[in-house]
Amino acid sequence: MHMGEGLEESLVGAVAPASTEEESPLEESKAPMAKPESKSMSNWKKFLLLDEPLTFRAVQRFLRLERPNKFPTEEELAAYLRNVPEEAIKETVKREDEVKKSGGDVDEIVEEYGRFQEFSDFEIKRIEDLKHWNKIRSYLEAHNLKPEGVRVIVIDNDEYWKNFYGSNDSKSGFEPKTIIIRKGVFEEDGVSDEDLSWIVHEVAHLSFYDFLDEKTAEYIAGTQEPQKYIKTAMESIAFQAQIAYLKSLGKTKESVSAFVGTYIEKSFGRDEEIDDDQREVKQKELAQLMKYVDNVYYQ
Numbered sequence: 001m002h003m004g005e006g007l008e009e010s011l012v013g014a015v016a017p018a019s020t021e022e023e024s025p026l027e028e029s030k031a032p033m034a035k036p037e038s039k040s041m042s043n044w045k046k047f048l049l050l051d052e053p054l055t056f057r058a059v060q061r062f063l064r065l066e067r068p069n070k071f072p073t074e075e076e077l078a079a080y081l082r083n084v085p086e087e088a089i090k091e092t093v094k095r096e097d098e099v100k101k102s103g104g105d106v107d108e109i110v111e112e113y114g115r116f117q118e119f120s121d122f123e124i125k126r127i128e129d130l131k132h133w134n135k136i137r138s139y140l141e142a143h144n145l146k147p148e149g150v151r152v153i154v155i156d157n158d159e160y161w162k163n164f165y166g167s168n169d170s171k172s173g174f175e176p177k178t179i180i181i182r183k184g185v186f187e188e189d190g191v192s193d194e195d196l197s198w199i200v201h202e203v204a205h206l207s208f209y210d211f212l213d214e215k216t217a218e219y220i221a222g223t224q225e226p227q228k229y230i231k232t233a234m235e236s237i238a239f240q241a242q243i244a245y246l247k248s249l250g251k252t253k254e255s256v257s258a259f260v261g262t263y264i265e266k267s268f269g270r271d272e273e274i275d276d277d278q279r280e281v282k283q284k285e286l287a288q289l290m291k292y293v294d295n296v297y298y299q
């Protein structure tokens with residue numbers, strides 16, 4: 001079965017039927033960017049395109065839609081952090097067979113995670129209090145990427161990061177709805193525009209989760225196939241918002257293409273280090289990201 005179908009059906013069932021007069025978010029509009037659109041909830045099923053990337057126009061229309069703007073408190077995020085090692089241990093034990101098959105030692109992994117039970121090298125900040133907030137603020141505000149109420153978890157421990165958050169230096173979570181970043185990258189004096197653009201990417205994710213609200217978990221479950229993931233509305237929105245931010249700073253298409261290439265190289269590894277299947281996925285993802293670059297630069 002196509003993974004998106006059941007999901008789309010259940011979401012369609014959950015919303016009021018769309019009025020015939022209502023404009024599709026996938027169609028072009030001449031309306032200005034600034035004003036959020038109402039009646040958004042009857043439109044959200046349009047963003048469940050798991051097989052097709054969204055155009056930049058559709059991304060712009062999405063950003064104008066109204067969202068609940070509901071984010072967790074600092075206490076809720078602290079409670080989440082307390083549970084991270086425990087949850088990771090449970091997950092490893094649950095997937096014991098898979099872990100062993102891929103050459104992992106379950107006891108070793110559990111011990112490694114266990115070392116972080118009392119982890120405290122983190123800060124929970126209002127997004128406005130990030131060191132380089134002023135560099136992204138006006139872009140986010142101009143594009144209705146509402147950051148009010150967003151709290152960011154700043155991690156100051158590379159080992160912890162590697163264990164729980166992997167190869168990219170930033171993450172967005174939907175349960176709880178938050179952004180998690182590495183302090184050593186994002187709170188440094190010399191942070192690059194390209195690194196900072198990941199915050200724009202993650203804020204766009206939060207907007208999408210906020211928009212889907214309680215349906216987010218179901219949506220994410222439908223994006224798990226790697227070839228689909230990069231084309232989802234979720235990633236179409238995040239990557240194109242990120243690329244548009246870099247374009248707004250005057251970055252050329254060539255420099256953004258190079259940045260995208262470096263990101264793919266880092267997350268997959270070099271061609272000689274990965275097998276044929278992985279190489280194929282890597283190439284497809286890169287091709288998709290280059291389409292996003294084209295969308296943003298030629299719209």
Ligand SMILES: [Zn+2]
Pocket residue numbers: 201205235238
């Ligand atoms: Zn993303």
